[in-house]
Amino acid sequence: MQYRHFHPLYTLKYINYGLVLCLLPLVRAVLDFNWQQFLVALQQDAFILIVMALLAGVLWYFSGFEITDSSVVLHQGLFFRSNVTLSRDMIAAVECVRPLTYRILGGTQVIIYFKSAFPLKKITLHFFTKDAIQAADTLLPVKNMPTVFEPTGATRLVFVMLSANVVTSCVFAVYSIKRISKILGTQVEEYALHGITELSHFLELFIPAGISMLATFVLLITVLTLMLSLLRTAGFVVGRGGGIILTKGGFITKIERRVSAVCVNFCDVRLTPFARVLRYTPVYITAGGYRSDTPLFVCRMGQEAMLQRLLADFTMPTHKMCVVRKKSLPVYIWLPASLCALLIALICVAANINMIGMIPVLSLLLLFALCNLGIEIEAFIKEGFCKNDNRTFSICYGRIFTRHTVCIFSHDISFTIQQSPIAAKDGRCNLYINTPARVRLRARDAIPHRVKTVSFNL
Amino acid sequence: MLRYKLKKRGIFVPAVWVFTATLILSVIFLRPNIIAVLGIPFGSTAAALTYFSLRRYTYSLTVLQRELILQRGIMFTTMHRIPLRYITAVGTLQSPLQRLTATTSMYICTSGNILIILGLSTADSENLRMTILNGRDV
Numbered sequence: 001m002q003y004r005h006f007h008p009l010y011t012l013k014y015i016n017y018g019l020v021l022c023l024l025p026l027v028r029a030v031l032d033f034n035w036q037q038f039l040v041a042l043q044q045d046a047f048i049l050i051v052m053a054l055l056a057g058v059l060w061y062f063s064g065f066e067i068t069d070s071s072v073v074l075h076q077g078l079f080f081r082s083n084v085t086l087s088r089d090m091i092a093a094v095e096c097v098r099p100l101t102y103r104i105l106g107g108t109q110v111i112i113y114f115k116s117a118f119p120l121k122k123i124t125l126h127f128f129t130k131d132a133i134q135a136a137d138t139l140l141p142v143k144n145m146p147t148v149f150e151p152t153g154a155t156r157l158v159f160v161m162l163s164a165n166v167v168t169s170c171v172f173a174v175y176s177i178k179r180i181s182k183i184l185g186t187q188v189e190e191y192a193l194h195g196i197t198e199l200s201h202f203l204e205l206f207i208p209a210g211i212s213m214l215a216t217f218v219l220l221i222t223v224l225t226l227m228l229s230l231l232r233t234a235g236f237v238v239g240r241g242g243g244i245i246l247t248k249g250g251f252i253t254k255i256e257r258r259v260s261a262v263c264v265n266f267c268d269v270r271l272t273p274f275a276r277v278l279r280y281t282p283v284y285i286t287a288g289g290y291r292s293d294t295p296l297f298v299c300r301m302g303q304e305a306m307l308q309r310l311l312a313d314f315t316m317p318t319h320k321m322c323v324v325r326k327k328s329l330p331v332y333i334w335l336p337a338s339l340c341a342l343l344i345a346l347i348c349v350a351a352n353i354n355m356i357g358m359i360p361v362l363s364l365l366l367l368f369a370l371c372n373l374g375i376e377i378e379a380f381i382k383e384g385f386c387k388n389d390n391r392t393f394s395i396c397y398g399r400i401f402t403r404h405t406v407c408i409f410s411h412d413i414s415f416t417i418q419q420s421p422i423a424a425k426d427g428r429c430n431l432y433i434n435t436p437a438r439v440r441l442r443a444r445d446a447i448p449h450r451v452k453t454v455s456f457n458l
Numbered sequence: 459m460l461r462y463k464l465k466k467r468g469i470f471v472p473a474v475w476v477f478t479a480t481l482i483l484s485v486i487f488l489r490p491n492i493i494a495v496l497g498i499p500f501g502s503t504a505a506a507l508t509y510f511s512l513r514r515y516t517y518s519l520t521v522l523q524r525e526l527i528l529q530r531g532i533m534f535t536t537m538h539r540i541p542l543r544y545i546t547a548v549g550t551l552q553s554p555l556q557r558l559t560a561t562t563s564m565y566i567c568t569s570g571n572i573l574i575i576l577g578l579s580t581a582d583s584e585n586l587r588m589t590i591l592n593g594r595d596v
Contacts, residue, residue, distance in 0.1 A: 115569075414568050
């Protein structure tokens with residue numbers, strides 16, 4: 001047991017706070033609109049940064065950690081010293097993230113997720129790479145890890161497509177453009193918009209003019225998302241050894257995740273539109289404070305039992321999930337059906353007032369709304385919950401183009417049952433299952449008697 | 459099976475909180491208008507008292523051998539089923555006003571949820587706390 005310091009990147013957090021403080025003098029100078037004031041503000045900013053850097057350095061010097069046989073002890077703080085012992089039985093997952101800059105500097109960001117998301121979900125630390133590996137081995141040791149899943153060939157392509165996340169990719173793209181324009185001092189946004197306009201003019205040669213701009217955006221987002229997904233999932237491997245599920249992968253940012261198999265609260269088999277086309281389903285897991293953003297596994301539809309190689313208790317629902325004749329269709333379709341009606345009305349209006357250019361865009365939006373309506377109708381038929389033969393719970397629900405089939409392993413759950421007066425009269429209720437990950441899973445139109453009598457696993 | 463209900467005096471405490479908060483806000487924002495300054499706090503307190511009285515009749519806390527059931531709601535009902543074994547913390551809070559009325563605010567935590575119960579009598583809350591703690595070991 002030897003006292004060691006964190007990586008100097010530990011100071012980055014405090015320097016970031018300093019950058020936020022730097023905004024105050026600058027805002028004052030901008031409001032006064034005075035050049036002299038601006039120069040003074042810059043001097044004040046430099047002073048703030050130097051002070052924050054010194055403070056961060058002192059804090060780094062007085063902070064450190066010790067690694068014992070079964071725990072990691074953290075010592076932090078200058079005036080108020082905190083000594084935190086992280087032991088194996090508190091931890092659900094450990095994530096070692098090494099972006100390019102960290103790799104150059106020999107550091108690793110270690111995110112430790114706790115078993116329960118309350119009161120503290122995770123803790124982020126900065127270690128030297130050697131120390132990070134030792135800490136991860138202490139907290140969640142992996143022994144004889146046989147590879148369970150390694151996407152190659154066509155599976156790799158499927159995995160990339162199913163791992164793609166449009167929302168994070170768009171946020172990443174916008175953030176990157178802003179950062180680049182700040183660093184280079186040029187209007188990169190204008191160049192990007194110019195490029196998009198040129199591309200849409202080119203697409204107008206092949207598709208109707210009204211839809212070309214939308215098609216350009218869809219094309220760009222798809223390409224960007226797939227490229228990011230390709231980089232994120234490069235060299236992706238999943239294995240299990242000694243009760244730990246280990247995933248590794250990434251090209252620019254290398255990520256290694258260790259998840260304790262006994263701490264997995266539930267796994268979510270998601271049937272997205274892409275998954276329906278490709279006939280493969282991605283599987284995500286949640287363990288305490290940890291929620292995976294990349295699928296743990298992709299398997300052919302109907303062969304979900306293969307997941308038992310990673311999670312032995314996993315099963316698809318073994319009993320009937322719901323009674324369709326006791327359900328109410330309007331509960332499911334009121335929103336997507338209203339949206340469809342609105343879009344149809346808008347198309348009619350556009351046709352009447354000679355705005356033909358709007359019709360292709362509105363038709364495309366109507367297509368999306370109809371897809372969502374279809375998903376909700378499917379949810380009407382399939383949404384529900386059941387207790388499986390192996391004492392796990394299964395819950396199935398539809399949400400935004402996706403059907404989720406969740407297998408809950410954790411016994412530490414509670415139920416919340418909600419009824420409106422109409423639902424009470426019809427003998428229906430909404431069931432919420434509260435999990436230790438602080439995630440509430442909802443099944444609409446469950447049968448109250450079944451929900452109130454199903455037994456917990458004690 | 460043990461059953462607990464909210465006490466009548468327990469509902470006066472949140473009504474006093476509502477009165478104090480609305481009085482302070484109306485004094486700050488509606489000071490020249492005496493009718494508004496007095497009318498809004500009294501009106502909102504009357505509404506709060508009506509709401510809490512109705513809620514009191516529909517609020518019930520039942521402890522079975524292995525689980526705790528909490529039912530509440532006037533029109534839109536909510537029922538919580540919590541296994542006693544997975545309750546992680548039980549605690550009580552008492553304000554000076556609650557000490558005067560011998561009532562408590564109680565919180566029950568599980569790893570995925572927190573329940574806050576206002577208006578239990580002190581004796582009931584202590585009894586419930588002991589029942590939950592003993593029931594967890596069954």
